[in-house]
Amino acid sequence: MSLHVRWRRARTAAIGAVAVGLLAAGCGDSGGGSSTPDDTLVAYNGQSGDYQAIFNPYSPNPVEGAGSIFEPLFFYNTVRADDPKPLLGTAYEWNNDGTELSITLRDGVKWSDGEPFSADDVKFTFDMIVANEAMNAVGFEGETTVVDDTHVTITFDAPSYMDGPQLLGKTWIVPKHIWEGIEDPVTDQISEPVGTGPYTLGSFKPQAFTLTANENYWGDQPELKNIQYVALSGNQASADALSAGEIDWQTGPVPDIANVERDYPGYKAITVPMNQMVLDTCSNPDLGCEGPQTDPAVRHAIYYAMDRTQLNSLAFQNTASEMSPGFALPERDAAYLSADLNDRTAPMSPDVEQAQSILEEAGWTRGSDGIYAKDGQKLSLSVVVVAGWNDYITALQTMTEQLKDAGIELNVQQVANQEMSDARSTGNYQLLIDSLWQGPSPDPYYLYSYFFSSNTTAEVGGNANPNWSRYSNPDVDAALEAIAGMDPADTEARQPYYDQIQAQIEEDMPYIPIMTGGTTSEFNADKFDGWPTDVNLYAFPAVWSRPDQAQIFASLSPRGE
Template sequence: MSLHARWRRARAAAIGTVTIGLLATGCGGSSGGSSTDPDTLIVYTGLAGQWQRNYNPYSPESIEGIGSIYEPLFFFNIARQDEPTSRLGTEFAWNDDGTELAITLREGVTWSDGEAFDAEDVAFTFDMIRDTPAFNSFGFDGSTEVVDANNVLVSFEEPSYMDAPQLLGKTYVVPEHIWSGIEEPETDIMADPIGTGPFRLGNFEPQAFTLEANPDYWDGEPDLKNVRYVALSGNQAGADALAAGEIDWQTGPVPDIANFERNHEGYKSITIPMNQMVLATCSNVELGCEGPQTDPAVRHAIFHAMDRDVLNSLAFQDTASEISPGFALPERDAAYVSAQLENRVANGSADTAQSEEILEAAGYQRGSDGIYAKDGVKLELSVRVVTGWTDYITAVNTMAEQLNEAGIKLNVNQASWNETTDARNSGNFQLAIDSLYPGASPDPYYVYYQFFHSQSTKPVGESANPNWARYANDEVDEALEELSQLDPDAGQDVRQPFYDTIQANIEQDMPYIPILVGGTTSQFNSGKFTGWPTDVNLYAFPAVWSRPDQSQIFANLKPAGE
């Protein structure tokens, strides 16, 4: 079967006053006003602090390299129903019962150190994923056979159709001749990465680092010659840098987003609903979680106490949209949203009475200060948020006021991205505002497997990848395993009962408290570079921190005038 045949069937710490111009390589004007060479793209990912040098594509703390340095076999567009794009692979095909996946690789590819790329590298990477629990977020258990230098066969004991987009599109091939000598790949930071991708690491400093075009890239040296990643003090600094023409691409909030293009000559803005904003909770007592948030009643009370219309207006400039407690995207995944949910989408306004009823039924009583308590312990919680993320900070501060009306005290704990991420991954938190990012293809299965399968979590103190809530539910696990074996051609009537089971359980348990679907907003310098995604040509999800989507965008960019 050809590359596209199966897929076609399946479709039924702050820098503060330091300026970017001083950090960037080169100086001087350019079309669009950015203070760097005209073929250097300056990007800001929202990092508040300094860069910690880590280019291990499988590390939760990796800062770059996925797609740009290390490549997948194919690119799967999560923003729309596209057929996969060839990267290191050229074709793939399942056998009739979904137990064997044949992959054909691109010929003539070299690693950035000059060594030849071949099937041995792919087999090594797949085997490493299978044998390294910290890397194996999707439960890959296949065996890999090198057929010849350009062909690999992956065999499974059971039908494994849903593994294909993850294995082919979210597995980043690493060089066997280097990684085979690494004793602990889980902790190695890959300070000097070697990849096949269109870019390689140039200069690195804690304030900024540069990716430079790979002159020996198999698809030709990119027209975009340099990508400069800068660190700032947060969203406000990013907005200020945009206004000054000092950065070319960022994904995040800016003031007066409705009039952004009119106020920023040469720049464009695009907003795509994709990432589901949540209060992640450390929910599982059996895995070491502690605090009031381990009580499902508390989680449901918080869910009902939110006024999402106010949150959307104050924190997100009305760019967010409805979210489903079953965590299928109401727009993209409308057909999958279960009719059996108690709430097909979360309410826009607060239902304080419902929140109070839930708490009192669970044995909580209001104290004289208006805050509920149980067994002498006040219902007081801490929420973690990254310093400088102004939209999230506004959201949790507003939530604190809303929850107080419902008798729940919420304390806001701001910290650096590194500290907040470490705490979230290790389970050392009560609540954390974050987003459930989409999976390997436009199917809610991947969000469920990543964030709700017990395979994807660890006890408190160990890094979860990425089931931060430490959620474990046998019915959810079993439904996901059944879905993984179903041919997508089986039809929705066959698949939907499993989605119903998953959604009913996660609505009841609510390890992630739904807020809104974030309208992911990116701003970019169209006066300096052409080839950006548009609403009409959404060839990749246009978020600077979404990987490997960012590498597809890098590949499409050209300096204006060329």
């Protein structure tokens, strides 16, 4: 699930007051006015309504666990090109043709129940994923073999270099001695999780639960001994809790986001551009899409008619940044950005004449009401947004006025979160405002393979996962297949395929670029040292980003009095 979506679930709730009594259980006083002990961090992950005790890291809706309780073999930093950090794994190596991955495991690790960790647990986990399609989001088909207690190999039928970061960095290793007795690992909630991570589950209540330091942890004991996750009633409640010093870390917008340090004494904020905001389009008539948005000319006209500077100011408090129509991140992926693009980044100012010219060349004619039409079909489009996602709603309201100048009519439909999710998955929409997410390592291949591959889509009515635009292009598919079998270190050989992908998706534009969204976290700097900074982004600083959150928890130290 997208990082963006995890936060935005909070926005389906009505604005309300801070949940009474949730945050007052601590004792003493710390920096930022916190009422909890010095070694306890209170986190808000956007949860409105009761938590359910779902700690299965392979569930579509876990409340926690991935990274903090269940560890991967290595940690990959998605915001910068660090070397993978050893966790349960200490080393890995590919053979010469990328068909075998050899992994060395950490010795002396124990599960939180005291049982020893071994290569059998790793093989069990990988075999479980292969056997359960619902857990196998990346189509892993390798065969895992135990060499000895601290070594495993994974063999593939074809070169599979790009599977490495997903298997090593986003596969949560589970205990064989417990999970082999679970009837259905896909649906079991794992309400009493046993892991190897730095934390275990402490207390659980529907309105708040606590993670506590794992006494059996193989690494250094974290100085942060407890993390309390709380549920609040919405955005205003979280801002009120920040003002009162009652939460220590949240990710999401607050009013006047540029002045967090002034408005919330003791707190600081950090904004990182990562997830690309787009208009999803059901673009492919061959797979059942219907409506004016199936015409590439319409999609390009919308692209040029946007005033992105105005959108950034009115909707996103100027936290968004430029976005490439080739969908490589302009900063992180600068080395991959294609010189063959018409636009290196999407224009920040509108070009209404260009938008109108594109439409007229494609046979659209402007009517007396100012709206274009073709073959009796008016250029009027519905666009779906979740009720309560205030920044997106503002963006669409602003965009409606912008596109009217170019002769395009937008009709905004506010719906419940589940209704949006269902429409997006099944293709029963015309336009939908959304964000696309990055992969397990800082390489645009993963986003392309998720959202632009024929393998991840379906006909309208079927469930796409997650190529919701129904995009299918054989040239893009062939380029993705070629990259998947190439050593990531061979950047010169890979670049022509990236050029091909970027040029093609700029031309086809199944997702209409808006801007790169800035993910903002507010955190209690008076109470804890060790937060990520602009000059030391050792992890993606979002409370719902897993396993990044575990890296941050382990790096924090209470400041005390």
